[in-house]
Amino acid sequence: MAEGTSGRRRFSDKWGKHELDVLAVLSSAFPQWLTSRQIAQRVKAYADSYGELADQAAKAAFAKQFQRDRAKLAAMGIAIESRQPEYSSKSEGQDFASYRLQLGDEPRIRLMFEPEDMPVLAAANYLARSMSISSEPDQSQLAQHASRTTPRVPQTPIPGLGLDSIAPGLGTQPIPDSLVKVIDSRRFAATVDVDGEHLNVAYTDSDDLAMFVLEHPGATIVSPQEAVDAYHRRLHAASRFTLADESASPVSASVVSPSISRDVREPGDPESIKAQNKKNGPAFQTGSEVDRRLRLMLFLSAHLGEEFSMSELAERFIGKPKNDDELKKFVNIIHKDINTLTTVSDDGEMAGSQFFDIDWPLLDAEGIVSATNSLGLERLAGISPQYLSMLTASVSYLAHSPLLPDKQRGQAESLYERLRRHVSPGQTPWLSLTGYELEPRSFSIVKRAINTDSLLDMEYSDGTGSTRRKLVAPAKIFIDEGVYYAAVYTDVGSAAPKDKKAYVSKDKTIDKANGKPRIWQVLRLARIEKAELVKPTKQINIPNMPVSELRKWSFDNGTDAVFITDQRDLAFIKTLPGATVEQCGAGEKVHLTVSSDSWFVAFCIAHARHITAVAPETLRTMIVARAERELSISENK
Known part of the structure; x- marks a missing residue:
């Protein structure tokens, strides 16, 4: 028997397989219960280390080691249930607890996966586990009070072997660093009611969650209570906004907006991030x-x-x-x-x-x-229906969000079509990561046109609802006020194939903002209904145009807005394309052109803990009214 110098028994496992023996002993005995003493006698590593559990030191050492092994098996989906009395080091004289495998009552689902599914499956499994959605709909009310600032951890698994039993090799799959970074940065989870459906939202901080809720009219935070309280604090702060001075200082700085573009890699360009990730290498899941x-x-x-x-x-x-x-x-x-x-x-x-x-x-x-x-x-082989539902939702989300490369997103779409056949209608949960709403359907083809220097033959709906067809050269994709936009170059007549020249439409009118011809068009990606790539007859020389300038061209009817902060260098200001910033007391004064009043209202409320004043008065009144309305709705629930 191994014994340390302190007289406490030291565990020894020369074969390196005692966890396997624990599982074998309990499985061969099922459905019988085995006492701690029986387990200690039948697992060789325990018997060699702790003998017959003849003294208190041996009992305590065994109890600690067995609970550690039990937790490790549980993390792999193999649950061991216990029957009282539970043994502890302070319970000398009590009977030993009994244990057996917990097999569960619900059926297990077994599926076959192809090798090409594995990268997507590993990413979806990472996302699904991070969301920590409970199988019990009212568990949040029954669980012990947990702080919102406590990072999310994977839920205790339902008994079952999980994906490892039907999809081997998940542990050797690389998960894109960008995906890991996005998911891990959203360390908190909340349940949000959207039109009667409960949406499981992963978010970065309370500002982030507040913006998400305000951009979904009628949405309310269900749990946890800390998230509800933080949201209410922002509503109260917004209801006390004062009117800001709209005058501008000659000394100011402009905010540079990230975008996906043809030649020039701007800060935050996803392609640049992707290149950096290649240098750093992928994130691998490893195991002993x-x-x-x-x-x-x-x-x-x-x-x-x-x-x-x-x-x-x-x-x-x-x-x-x-x-x-x-x-x-x-x-x-x-x-x-x-x-x-x-x-x-x-x-x-x-x-x-x-x-x-x-x-x-x-x-x-x-x-x-x-x-x-x-x-x-x-x-135990297979996965539970509940986890399959969560996994299906994760695969669907990854297929339509910018978190995976285009090739893997196509594979995710194929995998989703196969998984959904095994999920009952209405059983797939809703999930979302803040800041990663599902992309418009046209996002992929517009991005391919940018990456391959192609023209785009597109059908889109204009401001009157009419459908138009135009041949353009997409140059940039950017997000403004929470909406995906494409900036397209329209002067492409010299590079258009003969059968497409009829769809070239260069607007020769003069833009009143800068006095130049309108050779650019900015439109929401959601307005593009149909599109196909067209190979140009020659290379097009597209001038580089900053996003801030494009906004001026497109937002002729925008509203000039101002807000003042209580401190400088706040991160959320850097997300505002085209904004100008000047010092103002202890904080900063931010000038920007707003095309959507409702977006600006949501933005100011979400960041109300650092905003003190807003202008013009019309927008300030709208913000106060929205904040008071949200508070009244919460109080009436």
């Missing part, structure tokens, strides 16, 4: 040797009788080898793992330490693994 063996065990349990080559298992559970020598190394590791999973403990009396019967002649002759007799673990 024991984790890999557990996942291999789970996978074989879910696919009893099926045949898998050693090289296939090596690539799925370790990764794609760089060369033949590395492949041989990976295959040897998997072969060692299989030996571990099929090895009976030393004394031959430890119950259930052999998981599988392997067709050894087939393995030795052809390098093919076929397993049977998984001690009943196949009952």
Whole structure:
């Protein structure tokens, strides 16, 4: 028996597989309950370390190690339930607690995934787990009070082997750094009621959540209470806005807006970010040797009788080898793992330490693994209907948001069509990440036109609702006031194919804002109903035009607005394209042209803790009225 110098028992696991033996012991005994003493006697590593649990030190050391192992298995979807009395180091003389596997009552769903699905599936699984949506609709009311500032953590899993049992290799898949950054930066989650539907929203801070709620008329925050209180504080602050002085100082600075453009990479350009991520390398999910063996065990349990080559298992559970020598190394590791999973403990009396019967002649002759007799673990294979619903929602969201590369978004759309067949209508939850609303349908093709220097033959609806057709050269995509816009160059007659020249429409009228011909058009991407790429007959020389200048050309009827902050260098000011900023007391005065009054109202309320005054009076009145209305609605609920 191992014993430390302090007299406390030190745990020793020379085989490196005691978690597997714990699972084997409980699985072979199911549905019977096993006491702590029985588990300690049957798992060899426990028996070697703690003996017969004859003294209090051994009992306490065993209890601590077993709870640690129990938590590790639970994190992989294998829950172990207990029956009182629970044992603790202070309960000498009490009976031992009893344990058994918790199999759950709901059916498990098994699906087959293709290798090309794995990158998307790994990303969707990362998003789904981060949202931490409970299977119990009223759990937020039953759970202990948790602070809004406490980072979200994955929920306690429903018993089941999860995706690892049907989609091996998830742990070797790279997840884009940009996706990880976006999801991890939205560390908080809230439930928002939108038209009677509960939407699970991940957000960065209270300003972020307030903007989301205000941009969805009729939406209210359901939980947590801290998020509700923070929202109300902003509403109260907005209701006390004073009227700002609208005069402008000759000394000011302009805000440079991020965009996707043809030649010039502006700050925050997604393509530049993508290039930087390539330098830094992708984020890999990693696991220990024991984790890999557990996942291999789970996978074989879910696919009893099926045949898998050693090289296939090596690539799925370790990764794609760089060369033949590395492949041989990976295959040897998997072969060692299989030996571990099929090895009976030393004394031959430890119950259930052999998981599988392997067709050894087939393995030795052809390098093919076929397993049977998984001690009943196949009952846990697959994923729960509740988690499949969440996973389906995550795949759908990723297919229509800018978080994945175009190729993976197409694969996500294909995967979503297959997953939705297994989800009951109305059971897919709503989810969202603030700042990442679903892109307009035309986003991808307009972006491809920009990246490939192509023309675009588009049909769009104009301001009167009429459908028009025009051949243009998309130059930029930018987000302004929460809406996707495309800036297109219209002077493309010299590069238009003959059969498309009829759709060239250069506006020769003079723009009153700058006195120049209107060779640019700015329109919402949502207005583009149909579009196709057109190869130009020659290269087009498109002048670079800052977003701030494009806004002047398009917002002839915009409203000049001003707000004053209580401090300088606030991050949210940098999101305002075309704004000019000047010092004003301890804070700053911001001038901007607003095309949507409702957006400006929402923006000022969301950031009301740092805004003290607003102009003109018409907008200030609208802000106060909206804040008071939101407060009255909350009080009446």
